[in-house]
Amino acid sequence: MLTRYRFRQFYQDNNNHNDMVVGNGGTNVTQFTPWAENMLVEWAANDPVSQKEIDRNNAIYQIQGNRNPYIDHPEWTVMVWGPLAGIDNYSNTLTKAWYANNQLHINGEIKQATNIIIYNMLGEKISSQQITNNNSILNVQLPKGVYLVTMEGSLSNTLKFVVG
Numbered sequence: 738m739l740t741r742y743r744f745r746q747f748y749q750d751n752n753n754h755n756d757m758v759v760g761n762g763g764t765n766v767t768q769f770t771p772w773a774e775n776m777l778v779e780w781a782a783n784d785p786v787s788q789k790e791i792d793r794n795n796a797i798y799q800i801q802g803n804r805n806p807y808i809d810h811p812e813w814t815v816m817v818w819g820p821l822a823g824i825d826n827y828s829n830t831l832t833k834a835w836y837a838n839n840q841l842h843i844n845g846e847i848k849q850a851t852n853i854i855i856y857n858m859l860g861e862k863i864s865s866q867q868i869t870n871n872n873s874i875l876n877v878q879l880p881k882g883v884y885l886v887t888m889e890g891s892l893s894n895t896l897k898f899v900v901g
Contacts, residue, residue, distance in 0.1 A: 774818050781807070781814040806858045817885065817897055834886045834896045841875040841886065841898070843868060852889040857882060865889070 786808050794808040807814050833844040843853060847870055855864040855877065863884065864877045879900045887895040 778815055778818050781811065786811050804859055806860060809860055813885070813895070817895060831886065831888065831894055831896050834898045836879065836884075836898050836900045839876060839878045841877055841879075843873045843875065843886070845871055847871050847873070854887055854889060855879075856885045856887070858884070 790808050794805050798804045830846040831843060832846065833842075835842050841853075841855065847868060850867055850869045852865050852867050853873070853875060854862060857863055863879065864875070866875045866877070868875070881900050883897060883899055885895050885897055
């Protein structure tokens with residue numbers, strides 16, 4: 738999944754090729770190639786959010802009512818796009834999350850009871866519920882959008898999911 742405007746691709750070479758993404762440009766199958774993900778994560782690490790970007794994000798929010806979550810939470814870049822380095826050190830690990838019929842389905846390596854937290858792309862906590870096993874289903878009604886799901890505690894990974 739790409740974080741982008743629907744049906745828009747922003748990088749093309751002189752021959753109208755776009756080798757940063759694979760897929761047909763639709764909402765279900767387009768994604769960054771591995772080299773592009775790595776390059777963008779490295780770029781975010783080497784070019785921290787500036788005051789100019791923060792001011793622009795605030796101004797856009799006043800006009801459009803939406804924000805760039807990667808400006809507000811630069812740490813989300815590596816959480817969403819980066820490798821899961823040191824994943825074996827986590828006591829609990831999320832491996833897959835998807836939403837269907839007002840239920841969030843979660844697969845993972847759950848070794849102890851933990852709270853699952855859902856955030857919207859504004860960084861607002863939407864829900865927090867406890868899970869106790871590797872395959873859990875949370876009943877939660879969500880409007881269309883992109884969400885992040887993580888576990889309570891500092892040693893956990895974060896996954897993104899789409900409600901369409």
